[in-house]
Amino acid sequence: MRHAAATRALPEEAFAAHVDALAADPARRGELNALLREQHPHYDQRGAATIVRMRGWVLLALARTGVSDADLIFVLEELESGLDPYLVAAAARALRSYPSPNETFAPFVMRALTNIRYHDEPISFESYGEYAVAATGTSPVRELLATLAWLGPHAAGVLDEVRLLRKQGSGLPAKFRAGIDRAIQAIRGPERSDPPAAPACCGAPATGVERTSSWPPDERRSCAPVASAVLQDHDGATITFKEFFTGQPAIVAFFYTRCDNPLKCSLTVTKLARVQALLQAQGLAGRIHTAAITYDPAFDLPERLRIYGKDRGVRLDAHHRMLRAADANDALAEHFALGVNFIESLVNRHRIELYILDAQGRIAASFERIHWDEADVVARAMKILDERAAR
Amino acid sequence: MAKKQKTAKRTANKVSYRAAMSVATNEKKTAKQRVAAIASAPLAVIESDKDMQAMLAVLSDTGEPIAVRLAALQALQAAAFSVLAFASNRGDYIATLRKVATDPDPELRQRVLGALMRDQDGFAQKKLLDGLKDPAKALVPPEKALQLLSYDIHADAYKIAREIVKEPPNDDAKREALRLLAADTKAAPIFEKVLRDKKELRENRQIAASALHSLNPDKFQQYARKIVLDKSDYDDIRATSLVALQQFGDDEALGKDKALLKSVKGFSGGKTQAKYKQTAKRFLSKFAG
Numbered sequence: 001m002r003h004a005a006a007t008r009a010l011p012e013e014a015f016a017a018h019v020d021a022l023a024a025d026p027a028r029r030g031e032l033n034a035l036l037r038e039q040h041p042h043y044d045q046r047g048a049a050t051i052v053r054m055r056g057w058v059l060l061a062l063a064r065t066g067v068s069d070a071d072l073i074f075v076l077e078e079l080e081s082g083l084d085p086y087l088v089a090a091a092a093r094a095l096r097s098y099p100s101p102n103e104t105f106a107p108f109v110m111r112a113l114t115n116i117r118y119h120d121e122p123i124s125f126e127s128y129g130e131y132a133v134a135a136t137g138t139s140p141v142r143e144l145l146a147t148l149a150w151l152g153p154h155a156a157g158v159l160d161e162v163r164l165l166r167k168q169g170s171g172l173p174a175k176f177r178a179g180i181d182r183a184i185q186a187i188r189g190p191e192r193s194d195p196p197a198a199p200a201c202c203g204a205p206a207t208g209v210e211r212t213s214s215w216p217p218d219e220r221r222s223c224a225p226v227a228s229a230v231l232q233d234h235d236g237a238t239i240t241f242k243e244f245f246t247g248q249p250a251i252v253a254f255f256y257t258r259c260d261n262p263l264k265c266s267l268t269v270t271k272l273a274r275v276q277a278l279l280q281a282q283g284l285a286g287r288i289h290t291a292a293i294t295y296d297p298a299f300d301l302p303e304r305l306r307i308y309g310k311d312r313g314v315r316l317d318a319h320h321r322m323l324r325a326a327d328a329n330d331a332l333a334e335h336f337a338l339g340v341n342f343i344e345s346l347v348n349r350h351r352i353e354l355y356i357l358d359a360q361g362r363i364a365a366s367f368e369r370i371h372w373d374e375a376d377v378v379a380r381a382m383k384i385l386d387e388r389a390a391r
Numbered sequence: 392m393a394k395k396q397k398t399a400k401r402t403a404n405k406v407s408y409r410a411a412m413s414v415a416t417n418e419k420k421t422a423k424q425r426v427a428a429i430a431s432a433p434l435a436v437i438e439s440d441k442d443m444q445a446m447l448a449v450l451s452d453t454g455e456p457i458a459v460r461l462a463a464l465q466a467l468q469a470a471a472f473s474v475l476a477f478a479s480n481r482g483d484y485i486a487t488l489r490k491v492a493t494d495p496d497p498e499l500r501q502r503v504l505g506a507l508m509r510d511q512d513g514f515a516q517k518k519l520l521d522g523l524k525d526p527a528k529a530l531v532p533p534e535k536a537l538q539l540l541s542y543d544i545h546a547d548a549y550k551i552a553r554e555i556v557k558e559p560p561n562d563d564a565k566r567e568a569l570r571l572l573a574a575d576t577k578a579a580p581i582f583e584k585v586l587r588d589k590k591e592l593r594e595n596r597q598i599a600a601s602a603l604h605s606l607n608p609d610k611f612q613q614y615a616r617k618i619v620l621d622k623s624d625y626d627d628i629r630a631t632s633l634v635a636l637q638q639f640g641d642d643e644a645l646g647k648d649k650a651l652l653k654s655v656k657g658f659s660g661g662k663t664q665a666k667y668k669q670t671a672k673r674f675l676s677k678f679a680g
Contacts, residue, residue: 046547047516047520047545047546047547047548048543048545048546048547049511049513049516049517049543049545049546049547050547052513053513086513117478118474118475118478118481119481120478120481120482121481121482121485121486122482122485122486129517131489131513131514131517132486132489133486133489133490134486134490135482135483135485135486139482169475170475172478173478173479173480174479175479258544258574260511260544260545296576298576298577299574299576299606301608343545343547343549344549344550344575344576344577345575345576345577346544346545346549346574346575346576348545
């Protein structure tokens with residue numbers, strides 16, 4: 001919806017050439033990172049399949065130049081919740097260009113294998129926008145197995161799962177047997193003098209990637225630009241941003257009902273319901289608000305919001321609402337710097353994102369791209385609540 | 392005993408699958424015999440990778456009779472439902488479909504593109520969009536391309552569908568463009584226009600009514616009332632509107648709407664078709680006591 005006036009300034013082929021030029025110029029390689037952000041104007045008013053081709057090409061450029069710490073979260077995001085074979089394959093290949101393998105990457109690679117194994121298809125990385133018409137090249141499963149082999153002993157934590165891939169019947173097809181064996185052999189590795197570091201706590205990557213951000217009270221941006229934004233809830237009732245989001249902390253997730261990736265919006269809203277249950281269990285359901293705000297307010301009318309939330313176990317009442325922007329979607333997107341873009345009024349790509357607002361409606365913490373843990377979210381929100389009590 | 396019977400049945404099935412595959416891939420048999428063999432054991436192809444590859448070869452071979460190739464496609468599509476067994480050949484299957492999408496036979500092209508679009512395949516989507524933008528590149532008629540593109544709401548097809556509604560190459564293309572736009576929130580004004588236009592094809596007005604109800608229910612309620620009040624409009628359109636009012640309207644307001652109730656009373660008698668009379672009577676029993 002944003003950049004509605006923007007035109008498709010860059011044809012796809014020119015975009016691909018631009019990416020190649022950035023990749024070839026050591027002084028400008030860092031600019032590739034900006035092209036992984038969904039809200040980049042280049043992605044405005046493009047179809048979802050076009051976005052796949054464009055993002056895939058950026059990931060492949062990173063695979064050539066080397067994934068940096070700043071790029072890493074985009075690669076892991078694709079492995080964790082991506083379902084498009086081209087993007088998953090490109091992400092798997094890109095990960096292998098990170099300076100060093102890390103044991104925290106292994107669960108992401110295994111998750112990707114689980115997600116994509118029944119959607120494996122031939123992929124061509126030869127030239128921009130090319131689709132494979134022969135199965136002789138690579139595929140997401142092949143790339144993921146190669147990435148497991150690259151991880152080597154650092155994937156020891158998932159070795160048992162990799163062994164199961166060899167199992168007849170429930171494992172991967174026999175044609176991948178050689179790739180699995182190479183991965184197992186690499187994971188077992190030669191006798192090591194320096195064993196990999198112990199796995200990081202709670203599965204969070206130990207290096208290179210930060211999935212959450214938080215801001216101390218004196219550095220939080222005021223919610224003034226969106227204070228008067230009118231929101232409509234699942235029952236059709238209207239309320240301003242300020243009315244709903246000030247006076248107590250709040251947990252806000254973004255989603256849209258037409259999202260066709262079950263690992264994104266549907267899971268986000270289901271997890272929000274679990275957050276609500278945790279708040280309820282702690283006696284905080286009335287002291288911390290929750291909201292799920294749609295990216296797609298033109299389609300997600302109150303009845304759709306209500307049904308979508310109810311189907312996923314979301315508690316709906318005055319403190320916990322499914323919301324749509326009645327008049328200020330662009331302002332909301334700008335305020336939260338939402339990771340989303342559109343074709344016409346429809347989302348073409350978005351990230352997973354959840355925010356914790358303080359009692360003044362300011363963004364105090366955010367969880368982006370990688371799926372958040374419900375207990376972590378509640379703990380963070382409780383800290384914000386305690387901040388208020390301490391004043 | 393039961394185990395022995397099961398084993399015997401499995402063995403018999405395998406023998407019949409093998410026999411079917413042997414006929415299906417035998418170029419010396421008639422096309423009719425081969426199609427019958429494929430139809431008799433649609434899941435034979437997943438019995439072995441070799442059989443699957445043989446069937447893929449039949450599908451992609453332009454020298455094979457088209458009836459046999461279409462039967463092979465059908466068997467492969469059925470096999471694809473057995474996700475686990477099919478996994479080892481899925482890559483070859485997708486690659487073959489993409490190759491056959493540009494086959495000289497129009498029916499095969501259409502069915503292959505349909506199979507790919509049901510998987511939201513980017514290759515098929517691009518081909519279909521390219522064909523709509525440049526008819527010289529079209530692999531299927533525009534109405535079919537629009538129908539297949541509508542399988543994926545995220546396809547970049549709204550703009551071209553709007554252009555087709557404005558200047559349709561034929562009635563079918565306009566109908567499919569309207570169907571596709573039913574998910575486009577910006578298309579509500581198009582549906583209002585189609586719904587208002589009594590010269591428009593009735594099927595298109597039905598699509599418009601349904602789409603407007605989905606995209607802008609309040610606006611549709613206004614139009615529905617107007618249509619029910621309009622004695623000169625078609626019975627089926629009036630009946631559809633009446634059902635929408637009954638199911639989704641404001642009960643209190645409808646019960647007090649004397650002009651509407653009078654019109655529905657008229658609609659429930661006279662020359663109205665019997666099935667629509669029933670619709671009107673149901674409405675009256677709910678709102679007129």
